[in-house]
Every structure is written in C-alpha cells, then in structure tokens.
Amino acid sequence: MSLDNKKVKEIAYLARLNIEDSEIEQSTAELNNILKLMDKLGEIDTGDAQPMAHPLKMSQRLREDNVTEEDLSEEFQAIAPKTGKGHFLVPTVIE
Amino acid sequence: MHNLTIAEQIKGLRNKDFSSLELTQHYLNRINDSELNAFISVTSNQALSQAKEADKKIANGKSSSLTGIPYAHKDIFCTKGVKTTAGSKMLDSFISPYDATLTNKLNAENMVMLGKTNMDEFAMGSSNENSYFGPVQNPWDKAKVPGGSSGGSAAAVAARISPFATGTDTGGSIRQPASLCGITGLKPTYGRISRYGMIAYASSLDQAGPLTRTAEDAAIVLNAMAGFDTNDSTSANKSVPNYTQCLENSVNGLKIGLPKEYFSDGLDKGVEKVVMQSIKEYESMGAKVQEVSLPNTVHAIPAYYIVAPCECSSNLSRFDGVKYGYRCEDPRDLNDLYLRSRSEGFGDEVKRRIMIGTYALSAGYYDAYYLKAQKVRQLISEDFKKTFKDVDVIMSPVSPSAAFDLGSVKDPVSMYLADIYTLSVNLAGLPGMSIPAGFSDNLPVGLQLIGNHWSEELLLNVAHQFQMRTDWHNYSPADR
Numbered sequence: 001m002s003l004d005n006k007k008v009k010e011i012a013y014l015a016r017l018n019i020e021d022s023e024i025e026q027s028t029a030e031l032n033n034i035l036k037l038m039d040k041l042g043e044i045d046t047g048d049a050q051p052m053a054h055p056l057k058m059s060q061r062l063r064e065d066n067v068t069e070e071d072l073s074e075e076f077q078a079i080a081p082k083t084g085k086g087h088f089l090v091p092t093v094i095e
Numbered sequence: 096m097h098n099l100t101i102a103e104q105i106k107g108l109r110n111k112d113f114s115s116l117e118l119t120q121h122y123l124n125r126i127n128d129s130e131l132n133a134f135i136s137v138t139s140n141q142a143l144s145q146a147k148e149a150d151k152k153i154a155n156g157k158s159s160s161l162t163g164i165p166y167a168h169k170d171i172f173c174t175k176g177v178k179t180t181a182g183s184k185m186l187d188s189f190i191s192p193y194d195a196t197l198t199n200k201l202n203a204e205n206m207v208m209l210g211k212t213n214m215d216e217f218a219m220g221s222s223n224e225n226s227y228f229g230p231v232q233n234p235w236d237k238a239k240v241p242g243g244s245s246g247g248s249a250a251a252v253a254a255r256i257s258p259f260a261t262g263t264d265t266g267g268s269i270r271q272p273a274s275l276c277g278i279t280g281l282k283p284t285y286g287r288i289s290r291y292g293m294i295a296y297a298s299s300l301d302q303a304g305p306l307t308r309t310a311e312d313a314a315i316v317l318n319a320m321a322g323f324d325t326n327d328s329t330s331a332n333k334s335v336p337n338y339t340q341c342l343e344n345s346v347n348g349l350k351i352g353l354p355k356e357y358f359s360d361g362l363d364k365g366v367e368k369v370v371m372q373s374i375k376e377y378e379s380m381g382a383k384v385q386e387v388s389l390p391n392t393v394h395a396i397p398a399y400y401i402v403a404p405c406e407c408s409s410n411l412s413r414f415d416g417v418k419y420g421y422r423c424e425d426p427r428d429l430n431d432l433y434l435r436s437r438s439e440g441f442g443d444e445v446k447r448r449i450m451i452g453t454y455a456l457s458a459g460y461y462d463a464y465y466l467k468a469q470k471v472r473q474l475i476s477e478d479f480k481k482t483f484k485d486v487d488v489i490m491s492p493v494s495p496s497a498a499f500d501l502g503s504v505k506d507p508v509s510m511y512l513a514d515i516y517t518l519s520v521n522l523a524g525l526p527g528m529s530i531p532a533g534f535s536d537n538l539p540v541g542l543q544l545i546g547n548h549w550s551e552e553l554l555l556n557v558a559h560q561f562q563m564r565t566d567w568h569n570y571s572p573a574d575r
Contacts, residue, residue: 008450015408015453016415016430017446018438027450033508034400034451041397041467044474051469052476054299055285055524056548060328075192081422088417091428 002032096121097255098571101164101312104258108153108163115153115163119146119207122165125256126209131232133247133256135170137210138177145207152205161204161319167257169248170211171218172303173292174198177208181294182216182226182244185414185421185440195292196324197261197303204319209257213247216442217411218268218296220244221510222499225444230501233276234572235538239498242272248306249276253539255571259307259316263293265300266399267493267517270529273306274493274541277531279558279568280306281313284548285524286331289324297406298329300399300521309568310530310558314338317551333549341552342559347381349557352486356392357516363496365535370492373532373542376564377490377557387486389478394471395518400511401455401468402522407445408452414440447507476523479547488557489545492516493529497538516543526551530558531567539570 003011008028012019019027073086082089096118099107107113119142126137142165149163173179173191175198180186194202201208215225223231223246231246233239234254241250245262249272252260262269264282273280281304288303295301305316317338324330353374358367378384416422416436423439426432441449455464482489495513504510520527525548529541542561546554562568 003454011450011454011457013434014457015446015449016412016433016437017441017449018434027447030447030507031450031454033506034447034511035454037508037511038397038401038451038455038464041394041401041471042463044391044394044467044471046467046470046474049470049473049477051466052473053469054329055476055522056331058286058329058331061332063325072192076418079190079192079419081416081419090417090432091426093429 003028003035097125100309101258101307101315104164105160115146115149115207116143118163119143119165119209122209122257129254129256131234131250131254132229133213133231133251133254134167134210135180135182135213135228135247136178138208141177142207142209145205149205149207159204160315161206163205163207165207165209165258166201167209167212167248167251167260168198169245169261169263170214171263171294172198172261173294174208174211177211179211179294180228181218182214182228183441183445184227187227187421189420191292193292196289196326197320198292200319200322212245212251212260215244215246216445217294217407218244218263218265219407219444219448221267221271221514222504223247224501225442227442232501233498235277236498238500239538240275240501242275242498244268245306246272249273249278249280252276252278252306252308253572259305259312261303262306263301263303264521265296265403266521267514269304269306270493270517270527270541270543271514273529275498275539277539277567277570278306278308279310279313279531280304280529281317281551281554282520282527283317283321283551284526286329287551288320289322289327289330291324291326295410297403298410299406300403302521310555310562311339311342314342314555314559336552338552338555341556344556345381346377346557346560349377349382349488350486351377351382351384352387352482352489353384354387354389354392354489354491356389357491361495361515362492363535366492366496366540369533369535369540370542373561374490376561380560380564385486387482387489389482389519391471391474391478392515392519395475395522396511396515398468398471398475399514399518399522400451401464402472404448404452405456405465406452408449408456411445411449444507472522475519479523479525483547487553491543491545493541493543497535497540520545524548526554528554528558530561531570533567
C-alpha cells in the first residue's frame, strides 16, 4: 500500500493536523517508508490466533455505582485557555 | 554522598550521618552544576521544604524506609502545582490539578522530589532527541544520546545527580536508556504500577518503573511504587510482595534461556561480547544456560508500530486546545482552533505516529492492520509462554548497539528497528530489566533479563546476585 500526497493530506485532516505544502513531499515519503514496515504484517500467517486485547486477559472491573468524584470544576477550568460562566469557550460554531 | 546507593543513604539518614536537607541540597547543587539537560523543571524550594518535613518525621520516629530520600520524577507523571509537560510544547504551561497515583505514593513515603526529568515528547522516541526542551546528553560521552524515552531519568541517575528516577516503558523506554547510560532499569509486569495520572501514550503497553544504580535499590523503591489502584481500570488487584526479601537467594540451578533470534546479524560485536561474558558469569554461579527460540521476534516491530500509534492517535485526540494545554493565537473558527493548536503544539515524531494510527484505524484498514497486529501480539505472547515452561529467565542484549551519536539517526524507520529486543516484552505484558554488564568502546552496555508475568522478585534477585559478583554498576562517568 502506498500513499500519495492527496491521501496524506486527508489522513492529516482526519487527525486534525495541518501539513504545509512545503512539507508534504517529505511527509509522504516518510509515511510510505513506515507503511512498508507495517505491510510486513500481511506476510505473517496468524492462523486461528485470537486478537490479544489485554496482555493478561483481565476483564474490566465493575464497582458500586457511588459518587466518588468531588466537584473540581473550578480547578479544572482554571487551567483552560478560555472559559466563561462555567463553560469552556471556543470560537462561535452557530451564528 | 552522591556515590551512596539508596540502601546506604537510608542507613546514613537513620544513623544521623547526614540529614535529608543536607542530602537534598547536595543533589540540588549537583543538578545546578550539570549541563546534561536531564531536567525540564528543578523544584528546589519544594524539595527543600519536603526535606525539612522528612527530617522532622525521622526525628519523631514517624518515618518509613524511604523518608527523606531524593528522587527525580519523569515529566510524564502529573504533579499538582508543578508543571507536567510530557516533553511537549502542547503541555509547556500545563499545571495538573491533581497528583498521579505514583506521585501520591512517593509523597506518602515523604520522599523528596528534586524535579521533573526530560523525555522524548509523549514518550515517543528512543534517543531523547524528540523533546521540545532539547536533547539530553549521555553522561559517559556528551556527543552521544542517553537513549529514550526516559533519557533524562537515566542520565540523571548515571551522572549521580539523583539517586533514583521514575520512568515509563512502552516499547523499551526504561530498559534502553538504562542500558545506554549504564544503570539498572526495571519495567514491571503490565498493571503492577498504577497508570493514573501518567500521561498516556499507548495504554495497553505503558508501564511505569524505577531507574536506579543497583537492583537492591530498585527493589526498595518498587516496594513503594507497586500496588492496586481503583483509579486505574487496568491496575492488577494483586498483593505486593516485599521485593527485597528474595535478593539473597542463590542462582545455583537457575535455568537461563538465550533466544537465538536476539543474537542475529544486526547485533554489534562489542555488545554481544559483553552479553556473553555476563552469561558466563551466571554459569560460574551455577546457572544452566540453554538456547531457546522466540520465532515471532522479528514481527514485534510491525506489530508494535501499529498497536502503539493506533492507541496514541486515540489518546492524543484529547489535546484539542479547548480544556487545557496549548491553544493557537486567534482561531478563525473551531476547526482552525483544532488544526492549528495541534499542528503547532505537537512535534514531528508525535504527528507521524498520530497519522500512522489514524490511517491504520480508518475505514477499510482495521482488519489489515490493527486486528492483524493484535493477532501477531498473541503469537509473540505464546512464544514466551512456551519458553517459560523450560526456563526461569530469558537473557539477551537490550539494544543492538551502545549509545549512538546525537543527530546521527535521521530516518524514523532506522530508529524503530533498533527497538527489536525490547518491544516484545511490552506486547506480551512481561517484566523486563536492564542491568549494567560492561563496556564496549568505553560506552556502557546493559544485559536484559526477561521473566514471566509477576516475576519481578526473581528478576531483582537474579540481577542482585550478578551485582554481588561484578562491579559494573559501581562505575560512574566521572571516574573515567
């Protein structure tokens, strides 16, 4: 599998990353080199091996449905780039 | 004082040979004089007040064994009130509103935090050259890399500017820098130490561990670091043994496996020689050595470089410039805010891995990449399972070469290929160690010990016995 510049730009956008036009050739070449490495997986016969989701086959614990967190919203908002009236502020989405 | 091990410093504090304040001030002076760039933040004032507090506890007989011992914290662990950057511009001004569980545990012992150590950005790298705060120098040769991603932690312990440093290991990030800097590093079994408050890279692989000079020191601090945590859903609910109690056991009759795939063409001759000499040392102590095979070793590289980027692309989607971290200037609209905050905040290697992960997880490719990689992971894990029926410990090199020149490896794939001996351990969730085993061209070389799940006690014992017979762990860069 080999990527062209257009596809690399699409992937970058999916990941919400910008790639400048001046960098696109190099990015595409680097990603294609890495893809060559990844594509070696296709050559491996995995037979009926089960995908390994957890190294120790542990399952997710359940707990009682109790409130354990205190309200720390002020502390959490104190480190935000922009807040107002208890909200995280971003540029206007709907006019 | 800086040439003492933690075990010796504990005795020194108890016997009133020196106070924690004196010990702490001594290390702070050494950090101040160091030019390795091992620290991102040095927390002098906090350290001095923690040391005074520790001295009070010791005077009142309310101390635990680690009370008053200084340490350096990898800058990936959240520390309330002290910035936590993960080596990234994205978190350059991030001050966590809470402490990581590991931070809490070390605070509960009244240990003294000297500062936060440099690292590859979000733990992605094997040379510490991917840090927004600049590369770290290897104390043995300042033109060389210290390894990564816990490069600052390893350099700090090797240079005797901290007796102990925390690290994290996702694909070798404790063991490889420990090897390249000539110190002891332990990556415990997945789930042994809480990941809560440890900034995530690849959640199914990430594991914290200690970097120290000796295995005995590693055992002492692991006692404080390990344990179940309800705040981490992957933390193991399993009792923690006293890791120091088995250190003196004999290794007579220990069955050691040497995986033939780890001694293949790419291995530097000087490194191989050091590793084989160490194996002979074990034989002279009565251990039995046999060749074993881990046939899927070579597949660990593509499997890891799919699983880790996939998990990273998901984990790092939280850095969007909205709730915390870097936000670009004057965003035009929400999309511009996301795009520019992330593009300006992340470095090249992080972006590369996010893109690889995004691609591998995108529609139509999931089966070919992520699912296939998880199946390969199963095969790698089964290789180990079979091998541990025949042997107690696997021994191998940690890295194909000793420390390389800063700036010398420019191609990402070449850097990835050098992780060949460490990745499988993370994919299988096993514990692994690197211990100082000798020198090649005046640069330190580590020996890797790999054990079965939850065999930290055995690994520490096997490492300690080696250190009772050899003095590689006592060499320090200043001596040479």
